[in-house]
Amino acid sequence: MEKKQKHLFSKVLLGCTAVFFYAPILYIILFSFNSSRSLTKFAGFSLRWYEKMLSDSTMMQAVAYTIIIALLATLISTVVGTLTAIGLSKSRRLMRGIVEQVNNLPILNPEIVTGIGLLMFFSALGVKKGFLTLLLAHVMFCIPYVILSVTPKLRSLDPNLADAALDLGATPIQALWKVIVPQIRPGIISGALIAFTMSFDDFIISYFVTGNGVNNISILVYTMSKRVNPSINALSTLVILLITAVLFIVNIIPILKDKKGRKLT
């Protein structure tokens, strides 16, 4: 009897958890297809808010900026972060310790503090707020995550491997590209994924360092949300679907590959 009750309790608790987490998300998706402006009554299915979103040039611009910045920031931070992590793994312990400490600062700091720090830094250098400052800021907060996800893979790497490659006549670049990088690939991929989603979703830091009409999706939602505007639901639905698709692909591909690999052996 007691066991049954406990079972019931855990089921109810998990059910409530799922509803709490997903009701708002489903609510946004549902009402993005509403044919009326209302946020309470579903009047009928329509794509009118999607049409409105597509014809809204500020929204489309924000989408474009978000994607371009996220792709560029991911590319730059993945390359720089990976090279830095490899460089650090061969550095003296003291140097490594110091760099790792400073590298953690953007992760530990409240984002608003990072945001205002960068705002003042760019203004001190006389850099105009806009695309460049936004990109630099995103690279700045993405690199630490790449380093954090690559470093553990490097720790478990046999240090003699690269030496062996060099002894066998590989140039340092060949050894890097053909021996080290393939071994740490999972760390690089998960670092790139974290960087992409961090950049794609960022609001606080972007909000402080951007200007000149360069907005990303989050900033647009923030400035437009003061009035009821169902196009935001349409835009949000796109964001939700895109991130879910990215996560799905990233989580599913390794499983499929794994299955294929097992079938072959």
Add this chain to the structure above:
Amino acid sequence: MKQYRTMALPYIVWMAGMIVAPMLLIVLYAFTDKGNDVATIRFSLENFARFFSDQVFMSVLKRSLFIAVITTAICILCGYPIAYVIANRSEKSKLFWILLITLPTWINMLVRTYAWMGILQDEGIINHLLSLVGLGPITMIHTSFAVVLGMVYNFIPFMILQIYTSLTKMDKSYLEAASDLGANRIQSFLRVTLPLSIPGVISGITLVFLPAVSSFFIPKLLGGGQYVLIGNVIETEFLTSGDWNFGSAISLVMAIIILFSMYLTKKADTDPAANGKENA
């Protein structure tokens, strides 16, 4: 192998510029007067004096801390049972539920907060459902309730994941030992499981309290324009009033409060957990 060392150099230079210099700028601005050039720089504590002597700012600070503490407490009280239940499920079910809880954290926080705006409004879906069963509309949006709800919604996944990790890492043979030694389930939970999961709770507190105390868009969206927390003050000083010196001083005060509370939680962690381990 030393040839690879140089690859870290560009990032070290970058860190000095993009991470260290901005922090130093915050400290510099916080301790100087408004509108001075490098030539006429004047150090002062004026900004801090202004902040601590103003009743309005003090009540904002108190409210921010209060909201953050309440949010953290709710995240522990609700997050612990959820993590506990998940940790005791079958392997497959565990993975499923952890994925279910992780997934929303990848979706834009702003979008998720915006969703609650529609739900909590006076003519929103909850009040609509209430009116169907004959209950009057309840004002939820633009109240502390809405702000705390928004924060719990955004931050509780971090708490659940931390507690879950510490619970699954726990050596199950301790529990067997406890029951062999005659402990009932409540006793073995209180004296074995709970103390061993405290490190997870502590890192959960860090991950919830820090964003909660510095949050500014959740109070703005769900609390309305009148609802001001310390993050909103900083936002206004930097983007509206343009008083960077004062804004920097407030950020510094906030950063110190956060560091201090981290230090306190860490300290609270080392004492009872050590005792707990001895008891276990």
